[in-house]
Amino acid sequence: MMQEVFNEHYIIGNDTFKVVFLIKKGDKLDGGMMPYHVFEIQKLGDSQKFSFHKAEVGFAGKYGLVKIDDKQELTWSPGVHKELLNKISHQKIPNSFYLRPELGSRFIE
Numbered sequence: 001m002m003q004e005v006f007n008e009h010y011i012i013g014n015d016t017f018k019v020v021f022l023i024k025k026g027d028k029l030d031g032g033m034m035p036y037h038v039f040e041i042q043k044l045g046d047s048q049k050f051s052f053h054k055a056e057v058g059f060a061g062k063y064g065l066v067k068i069d070d071k072q073e074l075t076w077s078p079g080v081h082k083e084l085l086n087k088i089s090h091q092k093i094p095n096s097f098y099l100r101p102e103l104g105s106r107f108i109e
Contacts, residue, residue, distance in 0.1 A: 053066060
């Protein structure tokens with residue numbers, strides 16, 4: 001069972017994206033811990049939803065959002081995708097979802 005951390009709409013150009021961030025019920029976010037979590041992203045007007053999770057990307061040890069099903073093709077451009085991920089990375093998350101609220105309120109640093 002999952003609990004909703006946030007449910008936001010982001011407007012980029014002429015498109016609106018619905019982003020829902022879910023984590024496993026009872027889990028908390030911490031700087032060094034990654035509980036089971038899913039970002040569901042849907043471009044409004046499209047029926048297809050895409051699921052992402054936070055994972056290490058590249059060789060520098062940085063984290064980003066990675067599609068869970070890498071066979072799905074995004075229905076928006078790479079530029080729009082980059083802007084969307086930037087907006088998500090700056091999304092404030094309620095401190096109640098952190099083990100140690102003083103760590104900050106963003107999921108992707």
